[in-house]
Amino acid sequence: MDGPPQGRARQRAFLIGVPSDGDGELSELRELLRTAGVATVGELVQRRDHPHPDSYLGAGKVQDLRDQARDADANLIAADDELSARQERNLETALGIPVIDRTAIILDIFAAHAHSAEGKLQVELAQLEYNLARMRGLWSHLERLGGGIGTRGPGESQIETDRRLARDRIAGLKRRLARVRSSRSVMRSERERSALPTIALAGYTNAGKSTLLNALTGASVGVGDRLFHTLDATTRLLHTGGREYLMTDTVGFIQKLPHQLVDAFGATLEETRRADLILHVVDGSAPEEELVAMVRAVDDVLEELGADQPRVLVLAKADQIDSDRRSELALRHPDAVLVSALSGEGLDDLSARLEEEFARTLEQVELLLPYDEGGRLAELHELAGDLDRTDTAEGVRITARLPAQTAARFARFALTGGRA
Numbered sequence: 001m002d003g004p005p006q007g008r009a010r011q012r013a014f015l016i017g018v019p020s021d022g023d024g025e026l027s028e029l030r031e032l033l034r035t036a037g038v039a040t041v042g043e044l045v046q047r048r049d050h051p052h053p054d055s056y057l058g059a060g061k062v063q064d065l066r067d068q069a070r071d072a073d074a075n076l077i078a079a080d081d082e083l084s085a086r087q088e089r090n091l092e093t094a095l096g097i098p099v100i101d102r103t104a105i106i107l108d109i110f111a112a113h114a115h116s117a118e119g120k121l122q123v124e125l126a127q128l129e130y131n132l133a134r135m136r137g138l139w140s141h142l143e144r145l146g147g148g149i150g151t152r153g154p155g156e157s158q159i160e161t162d163r164r165l166a167r168d169r170i171a172g173l174k175r176r177l178a179r180v181r182s183s184r185s186v187m188r189s190e191r192e193r194s195a196l197p198t199i200a201l202a203g204y205t206n207a208g209k210s211t212l213l214n215a216l217t218g219a220s221v222g223v224g225d226r227l228f229h230t231l232d233a234t235t236r237l238l239h240t241g242g243r244e245y246l247m248t249d250t251v252g253f254i255q256k257l258p259h260q261l262v263d264a265f266g267a268t269l270e271e272t273r274r275a276d277l278i279l280h281v282v283d284g285s286a287p288e289e290e291l292v293a294m295v296r297a298v299d300d301v302l303e304e305l306g307a308d309q310p311r312v313l314v315l316a317k318a319d320q321i322d323s324d325r326r327s328e329l330a331l332r333h334p335d336a337v338l339v340s341a342l343s344g345e346g347l348d349d350l351s352a353r354l355e356e357e358f359a360r361t362l363e364q365v366e367l368l369l370p371y372d373e374g375g376r377l378a379e380l381h382e383l384a385g386d387l388d389r390t391d392t393a394e395g396v397r398i399t400a401r402l403p404a405q406t407a408a409r410f411a412r413f414a415l416t417g418g419r420a
Contacts, residue, residue: 017080200275205252284315
């Protein structure tokens with residue numbers, strides 16, 4: 001069984017799940033709990049079309065769960081789905097053990113890993129929205145009485161006060177995040193004015209995105225063998241093939257990522273939607289079934305975000321893959337690039353693939369820059385990388401391949417132009 005990291009208060013969780021896709025694996029929930037510092041002491045899966053609306057599991061399974069959890073000395077029940085307040089309350093009553101759901105676990109991990117002011121705001125917003133919904137459910141038994149005898153007084157007043165305070169805090173957090181988004185938009189506009197191509201690293205959490213960013217750009221972004229180790233978007237400059245690119249590492253995705261987090265982290269995830277190219281990083285050492293599930297989970301979130309730009313599948317952690325698995329990956333994912341950020345394997349191939357992808361979007365132009373436009377010439381060297389120049393009596397004649405946005409900025413110096 002998995003154990004918590006040293007120094008964390010020990011909790012012993014018994015896992016439960018109702019898989020709708022026929023997959024009884026709770027491996028992702030186990031990994032989430034490990035990241036949160038909770039030991040796993042057992043698990044129970046019930047195969048049914050939908051979770052029971054009152055108790056998540058059927059009545060017979062709840063009885064089995066109570067016996068098994070007692071025998072395993074569990075002091076916590078962890079569900080692989082988001083529970084309604086009613087389901088959670090009924091399970092706790094039947095089992096006599098605290099119950100926590102998948103969303104609460106993820107929110108706890110996010111709260112522990114958020115370091116920037118923006119990240120902390122986003123996590124607090126998601127937690128408040130999650131708890132506000134549950135607050136309604138927990139006090140619904142009073143609401144059903146319709147305000148009759150026994151419902152007027154300090155209890156109801158406190159409930160309404162708590163709700164109002166939570167709503168006020170949510171509104172305040174949304175205003176503060178709107179200002180953060182505005183600030184981020186200004187920074188993004190500055191980057192767009194630089195006309196540097198942008199690349200977003202997207203992928204399943206713990207796939208190796210941050211390690212790859214460090215290897216490609218020489219950055220020193222923190223990495224760790226934990227889910228959601230990186231929450232805050234990090235942008236670094238990448239030099240390759242004589243060109244410069246802006247590469248951004250974003251928060252990792254996961255199956256059944258709570259919508260509260262997709263909404264709250266909208267400002268961070270916006271970097272992914274606006275990038276020119278997405279590197280979809282996946283752990284190539286994972287078994288094929290898990291790999292496909294991870295790719296699907298990321299694709300679902302990207303689709304939800306409206307990110308439809310070109311993507312390159314990057315199979316990371318090649319140093320952990322044997323020859324048989326390499327052959328299988330080459331057969332099943334022929335367009336993917338296999339890399340190891342630790343050993344450096346495949347990084348040159350990935351750089352070449354980046355150049356190839358961006359070359360398709362470049363426009364060939366011929367320009368005549370007057371000699372007094374020296375700053376423009378330096379900018380062209382930075383943006384175009386390799387270019388042909390000829391000094392003439394009128395000025396510097398340039399032939400280069402530029403992104404369309406950059407080519408438009410130099411249109412007044414154009415001699416001829418056309419799509420390459």
